[in-house]
Amino acid sequence: MASAQSAPSLFWRLIDGLEALLRRLVPPKRRGVTGWLFLAPALLLVGILAVGLGYIIEYSFHELDIATYRLKDAYSLGNYQTLIERPVYRNVLWRSLLGAALVTAITLFFAFPYAYAMTRTRSAAMRKFLLIALFLPFFIGQVVRAYGWLIILGKQGVINAMLAGLGLGTLDLIYNYGAVIFGLIQYMLPFAVLLLLPALAAIPEDVEMASEGLGANWVSTFRHVVLPMAKPGLIGAGIVVFTLTLTDFAMPEILGGGTTDFVASAIYDSFFQISNAGLGAALSVALVLIGSAFVALFFSIAGSTTLDIGGEKK
């Protein structure tokens, strides 16, 4: 019994073993590499994407050989030339960009009052209710939500059933551009509100009261005080909503029913419908470049970095 008590417990032996192992692997003198060792798994995981992107870039420079239905070995810019020459791709790109711009503007318009109400309401219960109403759809996923809209807006859906019940005709509410835009706005709303919240919470209510105390009405207080102070949040939310919309697949497919393809659908079709991986890869590269160009444009206009993760001590 006495010997058992003097011997170190299993826990301490384990810890000591690990400490010794660590000293062997990383001598105290070389502790500088610990940070990099910590980063290694994440760097490797994200590396999977980098390699995948590398493959896509490689594919994009090989044209399809119609005879064998494989990509030719020779390098060429033929796929990019096809993208520029065929009006169908220009139309798809234009439709996606216009959609992204519309969805961003409308989503921010709706998200801002929602986030504002949440940060300013005095009632804790109301705040919680608004948070739950936001998080629930956020966690339900795009396919299920789009399916819900199909039930509501479809040919025999809720709205058309009500219209028919009132003796009015039915409306074509799905499989058009408007339905896609509406579905996307509803999908993006939680993202936008969540990104606006910290910015709005950082604005002291006193500043608004001061503005109103000096005789400004709430509209001018919003325009000249609240909106400028919330700019970092608006830009962050705008960029996220814009890029997510530009590259979305499910909403245009489900609510557009193949009539209003966005770029992602065109990429999917290149790979799986016409089996032209080279062309699909070129479209993917174009999408990444155009998306990055717009983000860079936003940042240069706004001149702030709101999206960095971790790090800086606040």
Place this chain on the structure above:
Amino acid sequence: MTGSRGKSVFIWTVTWFCVITLSAPTVIIIGASFTAGEIIQFPPDGLSLRWYDALIGQTAFTDALWRTLYVSLVCTAVSIPAGVLAALATVRYRLRFRPAIQVYLLLPFTIPLVVSGIGMMVWFGELRILGALWPVGVGLCVINLPFMIWAVSASASALDPELENAAANCGAGPVMVFFTVTLPAVTPGIITGALLMFILAVNEFLVSLFLTDSRTVTLPVQIYNSIRSVITPDLAAISVVYIVLALAAVWLLDRLVGLEIFLKSR
């Protein structure tokens, strides 16, 4: 309209409109899943649980559900060590090339999902692991990893480094400090991150579409494929699984860390 009355009318009208729009699909799906009729129509042909009953017999959906849960567990299990260590590295260590690392670690968010999905599909195909289930989990982990790093680094920046120094000063080695001081301090972040990773993996559709085939199809893809043919109430019943999971996730998140954490100014 420019008085304070007008302000609250405007703010709350928009807010309630948003609440209704956000909740409408959820409410309608729950309602439709209890219909007694053959098709979804309004008003429904009475109430019944027959579509839930029918669901249990459809192995296509139940198998897809189990695969989804497996894939999401793989995703969460991979993301915890990778995310925790990466967050500690970016918060605790003075690394060279730090801005470049931050840009690199955000690649999953900056590369469009459709491109990430196809890139992984191509590479996994070359490695001959496409068609297995675990790579789907790894793929879902990669595309959402920044959420995990973000959640943990938020906790890690709140931890005073002097606490770790004090433990070391009292004779604790680096391993001891890590397990008794650092890890407990970032546990709330790990829980938030793990919850997010899991629920987002359960929901992820586009990347799953590229990485699965007819034998490994997961639930979001199965639902999507079924939507295309004909709308039947069994689809509403399986969608209720998602609503229940989402409710559980929101409840857990609120209990464990409090939803109000998202209201904090950074």
